Amino acid sequence: MPSRRPLSLTNLRAFEAVARLLSFGAAADELHLTQSAISRQIKGLEDELGAALFVRGTRSVQIAPDGQTLLRAVEPWLAKLDSSVLQIRRSRSRRRVSVATFASFGSLWLLPRIEAFQREHPDIDIRVSAHDAIADLDDPELDLALRYLNPAQVPAGGVHMFDETLTPVVSRGLWERIRLGKAPALARPADLVQHTLAEEDDDRPSTEFLSWRHWLEAQGHPNLQPRRWLYLNFTYQQVQAALAGHGVALARVPLVFEALQRGELVEPFGAAGRVGSPFCYWMLVSPASRARSEVLEFSAWVEAQAAATRAAVETGGRAPPRAAPRAASARPAR
DSSP, X not given: OOOOOOOOHHHHHHHHHHHHHTOHHHHHHHHTOOHHHHHHHHXXXXXXXXXXXXXXXXXXXXXXXXXXXXXXXXXXXXXXXXXHHHHHHHHTTSEEEEEEEOHHHIIIIIHHHHHHHHHHOTTEEEEEEEOSSOOOTTOTTOSEEEEEEOGGGOOTTOEEEEEEEEEEEXXXXXXXXXXXXXXXXXXXXXXXXXXXXXXXXXXXXXHHHHSHHHHHHHTXXXXXXXXXXXXXXXXXXXXXXXXXXXXXXXXXXXXXXXXXXXXXXXXXXXXXGOEEEEEEEEEEEOGGGTTOHHHHHHHHHHHHHHHHHHHHHHHTSSOOOOOOOOOGGGSOOO
């Protein structure tokens, strides 16, 4: 019957180093041991397993098939162990909250607000990891995740931040040119045929509801073709394109309502141009981090900021300017 005795962590460290470096001498240098000590640890591990882990040559070392099997288990386990140890050591010096979110949410919503939290909590460091891959809440480096999910995807304990609302937006400068007749009219959805539309170029399930095709179908223009398309794969890039006057973006109102309130962006169709989505914004707190005071303080702050965003979106902020239709003679040639 195979032995169930736990393997020595020291021997596993030596094994991982030799397997990664394919050198007993280099592993010894890295672990600050003698080469003979490394050899003894590998021999001890092989005796415990009853299998050869390396094929030793005169001037080379190759990992054996059983060694490959063990390495696949040891590498991620040691990485997770080291990450947990690092987190514990850091937590003994300064309080820190690690947050994962997607790039556009980090750029447009979280980062513009983070300075306010740090002014109120100067003893808490914030680490923001922004990427579109969904972070694993079991990761010991992660305390909290801000995600964009369908409610059916939300794990237990998820906190709803706010719903999704989409609206066409243009820059203040482009809007003024439209009003003065120096750019094509934009009084109704059919006028989009004369404009450049910034489109989300992504294959995630949520993209269907963030697309111009979805919005145009809701407005009764499923086959409309704009003057040209500008494809961008991040929401914040679409907002930047609109702010630069490059065209019309289909913006996420919760992420741009402050720009709308400041007048930097304009909703050409007003509230009538807004549509919803089944996807929403959620906060997820790692179970392992819920008892830490700094995580509780940060999550409470996020909830308060989310409540302010909900209120601003639901009340519509200040009334968006409306475009009056111009006479046909004022329209530029197509």
